[in-house]
Amino acid sequence: MSSLRPGLSVALVGKDARTEALAAACERSPLEPRTYRPSTTDAVAVLAELRKDPPDLVLVGPEAPLCAGLADRLEDELGVPCFGPRQRHARIEGSKAWARELLAKHGIGGNPEHRVFRDPTGLTGYLHALGEFVIKPDGLTGGKGVKVSGEHLDESEGAEYARALIESDGVVVIEEKLDGEEFSLQTITDGRTTRHCPLVQDHKRAFEGDLGPNTGGMGSYTVADHSLPFVNREDMAQAQAINDAVVNALAAELGSPYHGVLYGGFMATGEGVKLIEYNARFGDPEATNVLSILASDLVAVSWAATSETLEREDVSFDQRATVCKYVVPEGYPTAPASGGLIDATDLKPLVGEGRVRLYWAAVDADPGGWRARMTGSRALAVVGVGDSLEQAEQAAEEAAQRVGGAVRHRSDIGTAALLHKRVEHMEKLRS
Ligand SMILES: Nc1ncnc2c1ncn2[C@@H]1O[C@H](COP(=O)(O)OP(=O)(O)O)[C@@H](O)[C@H]1O
Ligand SMILES: [Mg+2]
Incomplete structure (x- = not known):
């Protein structure tokens, strides 16, 4: 039987900057855990690997192993607690129809006008x-399935796309198109108690000024007061109340509590906060922001989430700002060069001063080094930390510019100019 004791072994499942941020936070723990990364993220293969010498605790970064039932099998077959929900709870991410229906059934606000179609009648x-x-x-598409009218399709193309989805998946979700500013609220929970992280704004578009194709996320920021400049007090309270209510609804609906991180993707609109979607884990890059300033012991916190004792655990974050900029191969995301070298050696002084943290992602080297070969997707997350957003942005920008190789990043993330645009947009919508 595992226990929370010094030197415990912690396995981290995931091969991305998010999981590296989880690992780095675990490695800061006063419990001095022995951290270990399985060689794969496939649920069945991870289980086989961990079965030989089961760790005391597992933290899972990405959604796929959770939706495939990794937490269930770790807990039921190996008796190992997993920071990450069971398959039936992960459905909040794995089925967008189910998520909308859960909110509606439990009278939770935040759903936009929407309908779930299981046949094309009335479509x-x-x-x-x-x-x-x-x-x-309905299901996981790696951020590539949602289509918006005006941007991706007109009415007849929309009907065609929806029909095709009903044919292939048996279901499709159709919603009103909202106008507003998106933000994420990541909530750590043991299924009863919730601890909210600072709000984060991600940037999905590939190029400066929010232009170009969607990506996994080019970067993100948080501000020192843990809110966002375009989010008002009511918006923040509303988002927190929605996450709290969903944690309760999941326990009531499924008969067992949700353990891990519930990520609410919200949009601040002229009519308050609306829910875009739920994820069953930290965001990538949003994890790199909040975990870089997590003041509490992540090992103790995740242990408390799995053992349903979060009520006794303080979860606090430094009152500092963070800016994450993803360094990506040239050509990403449409035609990324693969196999090129990326060199972060010149970042050593910035990292040494504590102004910047680095989290490797799609590279073929061991984390911890300074050079690697890129594998085609987002390669390196550089996170600037500062007392103000301006300081954090300058640190991140300086770091990203110092990265060597055929790479690029978005220079506008976290800048005053971009923020000003967001604030103006919201002021216009609220007036
Ligand atoms: N109802 C909506 N109104 C306007 N934009 C939306 C709406 N739903 C989703 N979007 C846009 O599409 C993106 C992807 O949708 P989302 O539900 O987050 O799915 P996924 O992340 O699985 O691709 C969102 O980040 C948002 O920019
Ligand atoms: Mg999304």
């Missing part, structure tokens, strides 16, 4: 009535 009439709409595949 075209609904699209026409909405005018501007969003079409969402």
Whole structure:
């Protein structure tokens, strides 16, 4: 039987900057854990690898192993606690229809006008009535399935796409198209007690000024007061109340508590906060922001989440700002060069001064080194930390510029100019 004791072994499942941020936070723990990364993220293969010498605790970065039932098998077959929900709880991310229906059933606010279609009856009439709409595949698509009218498709293309999804998946979600500013609220929970992280804003578009194709996320920021400049007090309270209510609804609906991180993707609109989607884990890059300033012991916190004792655990974050900029191979995301060298050696002084943290992602080297070969996706997350957003942005920008190789990053993330645009947009919508 494992226990929370000094020198405990902690396995980290995931091969991304998010999981590296989890690992780095664990490695700061006064419990001095022995951290270990399985060689794969495939649930079945991870289980086989961990079975030989089961760790005391497992933390899972990405959603796929959770949706495949990794937490269930770790706990039921190996008796190992998992920071990450069971398969039935991970459905909050794995099925967008189920998530919308859970909110509606439990009377939780935040759903946009929407309908779940399981056959095409009434589909075209609904699209026409909405005018501007969003079409969402039900399941995991790696951020590549959602299509927005005006941007990706017109009404007849929308009907065609929705019909195709009903045919392939048996279900499709159609929603009104909202106008506003997106932000994430990541909540650590043991299924009863919730501890909210600072709000984060991610940037999905590839290029400066929010232009170009969608990506996994080019970077993100938090501000020292843990809110965001375009989010008002009511918005923040509303988002927190929605996450709290969903934690309770999951326990009531499924008969057992959710353990891990519940990530609410929200949009601040002229009519308050709306829920875009739920994820069953930290965001990538959003994890790198909040974990870089987590003041509490992540090993103790994640242990408390799995043992349902979070009530006794303080979860606090430094009152500092963070800016994450992802360094990506040239050509990412449409035609990324693969195999090129990326060199972060010149960042040593910035890291040494504590102004910058580095988290390797799609590279083929051991984390901890300064050079690696890129494998085609987002390669390196550089996170600037400072007393103000300006300081954090300058640190991140300086760091990103010092990275060597055929790489690029978005220079505008966390800048005053971009923030000003967000604030103006919200002021216009609220007036
Ligand atoms: N109802 C909506 N109104 C406007 N934009 C939306 C809406 N739903 C989703 N989007 C946009 O599409 C993106 C992807 O949708 P999301 O539900 O987060 O799915 P996923 O992350 O699985 O691709 C969102 O980040 C947002 O920019
Ligand atoms: Mg999303």
